[in-house]
Each structure stands twice: as structure tokens, then as C-alpha cells.
Amino acid sequence: MRITESTLAPADxxxxxxxxxxxxxxxxxxxxxxxxxxDRIATGSRWxxxxxxxxxxxxxxxSDIPNNRILRWDEESGHTxxxxxxxxxxxxxxxxxxxxxxxxxxxxxxxxxxxxxGGITVLADSFGGKPLNSPNDVVVKSDGSIWFTDPPFGIAxxxxxxxxxxxxxxxxxxxxxxxxxxxxVADDVSGPNGLAFSPDEEVLYVIExxxxxxxxxxxxxxxxxxxxxxxxxxxxxxxxTPDGFRVDVDGNLWxxxxxxxxxxxxxxxxxxxxxxxxxxxxxxxxxxxxxxxRHRNRLFMASCTSIYALYVNTQGxxxx
Numbered sequence: 001m002r003i004t005e006s007t008l009a010p011a012d013x014x015x016x017x018x019x020x021x022x023x024x025x026x027x028x029x030x031x032x033x034x035x036x037x038x039d040r041i042a043t044g045s046r047w048x049x050x051x052x053x054x055x056x057x058x059x060x061x062x063s064d065i066p067n068n069r070i071l072r073w074d075e076e077s078g079h080t081x082x083x084x085x086x087x088x089x090x091x092x093x094x095x096x097x098x099x100x101x102x103x104x105x106x107x108x109x110x111x112x113x114x115x116x117x118g119g120i121t122v123l124a125d126s127f128g129g130k131p132l133n134s135p136n137d138v139v140v141k142s143d144g145s146i147w148f149t150d151p152p153f154g155i156a157x158x159x160x161x162x163x164x165x166x167x168x169x170x171x172x173x174x175x176x177x178x179x180x181x182x183x184x185v186a187d188d189v190s191g192p193n194g195l196a197f198s199p200d201e202e203v204l205y206v207i208e209x210x211x212x213x214x215x216x217x218x219x220x221x222x223x224x225x226x227x228x229x230x231x232x233x234x235x236x237x238x239x240x241t242p243d244g245f246r247v248d249v250d251g252n253l254w255x256x257x258x259x260x261x262x263x264x265x266x267x268x269x270x271x272x273x274x275x276x277x278x279x280x281x282x283x284x285x286x287x288x289x290x291x292x293x294r295h296r297n298r299l300f301m302a303s304c305t306s307i308y309a310l311y312v313n314t315q316g317x318x319x320x
Contacts, residue, residue, distance in 0.1 A: 014038075020266075020281040021310065027271055028278035031252070036311040038280065041300075042073045042080040047160070048302035049244070050093040050137070052101065053292025060292060061101070062302050063090045065160045068107075073307065075293075088112075089154060089161040092137035092194075092244065092288070097144055097319070104135035106154030106161030111135050111146065111175070123175055124148075124182050130167040134160075137194045137244055137288070140319055141201060143225060144177030147185070149192035149206065172206065174226065185228045186219065194244035194288065197221075198272070199251055199317040204228060207245065207255075213237045216253065216270070234274040240264050244288025244302075248314040252277070254299060258285025267301055282308055291316025 017034040045064040052061050058075040061083055069085035070093075084090075088107035096102055101114040102123075109132045110125035123146065125132060134154025139147050151170045154161040172186040172195065186192070191210030197203065201221060208215045214237040222229035234253075241259035248254065251272035257279075258265040265285045269278035284304035292300050296315040301308040 018310075022279045022281065023277070024269075024279055025271075025275060025277040027275070028269060031248075031269070031278065031313050033311055033313050038282070039309045041078065041307050041309050042071070043306040044080070045071065045305050045307075047287070048304060048307060049091050049287050050104070051288060051290045051292075051300045051302045051307065052093040052095060053290055053296075053300065054095070054099075055292065055294070055296075056099065060290075060300055060307070061093060062300075062307060063087065063093060063103075065089055065091055065106070065154075070103075091135070091154060091160075092148070094138050094140055094319075096140045096146070097142065102138055102140060102146060104138050104148055106134040109134055109155070109164075111138060111148055123180070124173065127168060127173070127182055127184070133166045133168060133170060136192070139195055139197060141197060141225065142319060145226070146175040146177070147195060147204065148173055148175075149189075149195055151191050151193065151209070153191075172228070176226075183227075186231075189217065194242070194256070196245055196247045196253070197317075197319065198247060199249055201225065205234065205245070205247070205253060207242045209241075209243070213239070214242055216242060216255070216274070235270055235276070240268060241285070242268070243286070246290055247317045248291070249317050250314060251317075252314070254289060254291075256286035256288050256301070256303075258282075258287075258303075265303075267299070280310060 014037040018037040046066040050063040060073045070083045070087045072083035088105035092104040113121045133152040152166040155164040193207040193209040204219045216235040218234040219228040219231040243256040245255035253270040257268040266282040267280040286303040289301045
């Protein structure tokens, strides 16, 4: 079922360079393309989340959580269609190293894999005999292991899932690629949300969303890449609201941002040392994003009701 037209023309012509792409530091200049502007490529969602790019099919998937569906935008036609409905209130999505869709689902409180034939395999739905809370976001490491956050946000009410009482602490988990074993890798993150690895996979960044202000924490990956060691606070979000994010090949963090006041809405870019270096202003809060396009140099931003896109002068790190 098609739900939008093929093009969404802006109300006014865009002047290059796009003033909505702002450098907060000279370090951002190399990533800004003066002849690229922000496009709104799809709309009609209630709460967009979890974008993931399928380069082999030239399409983007993302979750529309309250509407209980996953949507698909095709690069060639510009059309948006329903990919899956119901989606079990899917939230975060990514691909494994075999190209299969990995999804966090509030409904069923589980992490799933969509097989090549369209079948769905449950990878994790409980720990120690108790149901997970509501898996939120997910990333796949180069060894095939699957790492995901499990806060209780998706069972807090009926808007993004089914209301229920959490039976487990909020944690970060790892699924072993060989045995399927589920292990706790962190249990001291308040409201674990978006997560992503550094390009060398020596650091796992996690959004801590229940602290005030929110924080981005950086965990050292240990035990041969199977566990997490010491952590540090990479960045204090101040009045901002970081949510989902991805890392580019230079190790910069491109973070969904917003809430509070309109000038915060969009994407905030942090250098690997935590310095905020850039901001992409959007008319809506950005919840999550991913890199895509032929060269992984197009940033797709899931922002409340719409999806926005911007070409940038970098590439997304593999697996992100």
C-alpha cells in the first residue's frame, strides 16, 4: 500500500549553502557539503524510529512505533509503502553481517531476525526465565554478535506497546553469534537507549537517557570483544535530548537531538573526544538516524512524523 506521493517539494526554494547545517567548530567544515541541502523524503508517521538502509535494494526501512508498522522508502521511485504491519511495535532496527533485518520489538518484548524468505526468528525474549522489558536499539558487531539496550520505555503505556510491569533491571545485552547465549554486558546505565561502536570496535557508546542531563557514555570493550570494561562520560547533553545515533568512519557521533526548545531539534554531531562540532536543524525532534545511499554518505534522519535526508562529506562506519 502506497502512503505518500513520490516527491515532497519544499515550500520555498533552498539556497546553498543550507543555513540549517551549522558548524559549531571548524572541525565540522570538512563534513559539510555546501551544495547539499536537507530533503524531506517521507512523511505521515506518528513517531519515526530505527531507520536502516538496504543498499542492495536501494531502500530505507524505519519503524512507526505507535502505528505498529515498519515503512519502506524506495530511492529510485521516491515512494513510501508499508513494509510490515503489524510490526509488534518495532523500535530500533539494523542489519546483521549477512544482510538480514534485526529488530527490537516492544510487543513480545523481544529481538528478532527477519530471514531471507520473510520468516521471523526470535533471538531473545527473556533472561533468567523472566521476560525482557522492551528492547530499544540494536547494533551488530563485526564478529556477528548482537548488542541491544533494554529499558522499560515500551511497556510504560499503550502508545508504543502494551502496558506491563518490568520484571528485569534495565540493561545492555549481548547475543553470542555462535551459541545464541544472552549475556548482560552492563547494568549500571540509567535508561540505556541508542548505542553504536567506534569504527575500530574498541569502544561502545551508549545514550544514558534517564540522567538529568542526559549523557553519552563510552565503554571500553574488553574480554576479546565480548564484554564491557570501564566507562567514562563522553558528553553531557545539557538541555538536549540525545536518542539514537550512528558513527562515521572518522569516529564522529551523529546523534538524534531535540525536545525542550525548537532550536535544539535536529542532529548534533560530536567529535570522538566529545566536542560538539556541528548541528543540523530540523523542524522536528530527531529520534534516530543512519547512513545510507550508494556510498553511505547520505544521512537519513527519523524525526517524529517525517524522514529527512542530507548528503554529507563522510561515510557511515560499517555496521552502522
